[in-house]
Amino acid sequence: MFRPWEFKDLMGISLLEKDLFPGTAWTFQMLADSFHSGKFYGVVCEEDGLIVGYGGVTFGVEDAEIDNIGVREVYRGEGIGKTILGQLVKKAKEKKMNRIFLEVRVSNTPAMLLYLHHGFHGLYTRPRYYPDGEDAVVMVREFL
Numbered sequence: 001m002f003r004p005w006e007f008k009d010l011m012g013i014s015l016l017e018k019d020l021f022p023g024t025a026w027t028f029q030m031l032a033d034s035f036h037s038g039k040f041y042g043v044v045c046e047e048d049g050l051i052v053g054y055g056g057v058t059f060g061v062e063d064a065e066i067d068n069i070g071v072r073e074v075y076r077g078e079g080i081g082k083t084i085l086g087q088l089v090k091k092a093k094e095k096k097m098n099r100i101f102l103e104v105r106v107s108n109t110p111a112m113l114l115y116l117h118h119g120f121h122g123l124y125t126r127p128r129y130y131p132d133g134e135d136a137v138v139m140v141r142e143f144l
């Protein structure tokens with residue numbers, strides 16, 4: 001079941017975030033601040049009360065940014081990531097955003113393919129963007 005984030009989801013999301021992004025995970029407080037910012041939309045995928053996937057997008061004046069997207073390892077390859085991303089993109093379009101940006105590790109082929117198949121393209125790299133020294137690729141999808 002896919003549905004918008006609720007406050008009660010934040011602990012589960014932050015634990016999953018910690019598993020999926022060791023060293024760069026958003027903390028509970030960061031997630032809560034985004035959730036309450038009034039500029040945020042998040043989607044979770046829940047199965048039998050367990051959060052198995054989540055994603056969030058923050059809206060600026062004209063552009064949006066995908067903050068995070070993740071799927072529990074055993075649930076991958078079933079279309080959950082694709083559905084979450086599709087819902088975030090749909091919301092950004094409804095909010096009349098011009099573009100939607102994200103950053104992805106250069107080594108993260110599954111995520112990069114997911115984004116490429118959803119109309120994103122690479123813009124430039126941010127050298128040594130991550131704490132372990134890996135570069136990020138900045139990707140964008142333009143709605144204009």
Ligand SMILES: CC(C)(COP(=O)(O)OP(=O)(O)OC[C@H]1O[C@@H](n2cnc3c(N)ncnc32)[C@H](O)[C@@H]1OP(=O)(O)O)[C@@H](O)C(=O)NCCC(=O)NCCS
Pocket residue numbers: 020069070071072075076077078079080081082083103104105108109110111113114115117
């Ligand atoms: C990236 C991630 C969210 C994809 O979630 P998922 O539910 O497995 O993805 P889906 O099953 O919806 O697949 C969507 C597309 O992603 C790509 N993809 C997913 N897994 C892939 C893999 N192992 N190898 C290559 N491409 C893959 C494919 O293009 C796929 O589309 P297709 O099935 O039409 O070929 C998931 O791998 C994940 O949580 N990774 C760890 C966290 C992470 O890296 N998040 C992104 C940070 S920028």
